Amino acid sequence: MAAPLSPGAFVRALRREGVSVTEHGGWQTHNRNHKGAWGPVHGVMLHHTAGRDSLAFCRSGHAPLPGPLCTGLLAKDGTLHLIGYGRANHAGNGSAAVLAAVRGERPLPSPGPDAVDGNARFYGFEIENLGDGRDPYPTAQLDAADRLSTAICRAHGWSEASVIGHGEWTRRKVDPSFSMAALRGRVAAGLSSAPSGPAPGRPAPVHEPFPGAAFFEPGRRSALVTAVGRRLVAEGCGRYAVGPGPVWGEADLRSYAAWQRKLGYSGAEADGVPGRASWDRLHVPKL
Structure with missing residues (x-):
């Protein structure tokens, strides 16, 4: 449970973790906060888009569901496109039992009735993928999902148990179409070591590049x-x-x-x- 990070602190945390970030104009104030407060926040929620070329749609939404539809869109190349900050129409209502487990950093139960507004309680990220089991998640994209989740957990002092998928929040959804348990394992490993990217104003550690x-x-x-x-x-x-x-x-x-x-x-x-x-x-x- 925490107040949301400021936009500046949020971006710094991402970049310290090695996330490649593209900022789209006005993202810091593009939100649905007029519908209610954003926060306190309890965790990170991941989704897949179920479509391609999703940037404009995630930013603007459509008449039944106005944008932003997430905090950021994670592209196939691993770039995180920041399009909103604050309440976003990404989570919808979900399980009070799941929210209690996330708050307590306990194992997740099966989702119960939709009773709690998740838009007010989670950072939300869309990952570009059809979600049909045949559209691959490139290594760069999954690595970026690990890093952005790790960055937010590290900044708030949360464990990997604070990262959930939309399908773990509500019975209405099944996304994202990869193992959240495996991702949480990788986030736990990331949190056990220093951030992967350079701290602001300091030179990056010198490591051998991947030789292939x-x-x-x-x-x-x-x-x-x-x-x-x-x-x-x-x-x-x-x-x-x-x-x-x-x-x-x-x-x-x-x-x-x-x-x-x-x-x-x-x-x-x-x-x-x-x-x-x-x-x-x-x-x-x-x-």
Whole structure:
């Protein structure tokens, strides 16, 4: 439970976490606050748009449901477009039991009757996706969803339990069409370390850029492989009998898979082959 962040503090928190932000004119005062106060706020609610080219629609809405329809729209490339700040028509009415669980940072119950106005209690973000199970969420987009959720939770002192999906709020909805439990796991991992982006006025930490998944072929010899292994050991994910060493092998794959699982990935997404999102969270020092 908290007063909403000021628009300036909100943007600074996002950028400290490494979120790429585009500000659209007048977003700081574009809201539905004339319908009632926004706040105190209790958490972050995520949605999918169920359509494409959604920026104008999310900003303006339509006659039955005027805009803004969210605080920001998260594009496929991972850019967060800020279009409103304050009460937005994104959540609608939802479960009092779910709101109580979010406030108490407890596991979520199944949503009960729609009895509470969520527009007044949550930051809301639309993620551009058809939601049909076939439209992919690019890695950059999911990574940005993790980062923006982490940024707001960090700024308010909330845990990952303060992030929910629209489908967890009301029986009327099913979005977003990805695992919220996995996202909350990644938010928890993000909150356990320092912000991923540079603090205002300070130089960014110097880390190795992602060399691409193809770099990590079996038998690859490089000082970077050793550096990756040392970071995995430091994160409690080392699965080495000896080492780590400079040659990429099975022990490195097992160790990196443990790191991916720590971030909340599972199945084929935790195969031990580095991807950009997990790499950016590992912070391998510049060689």
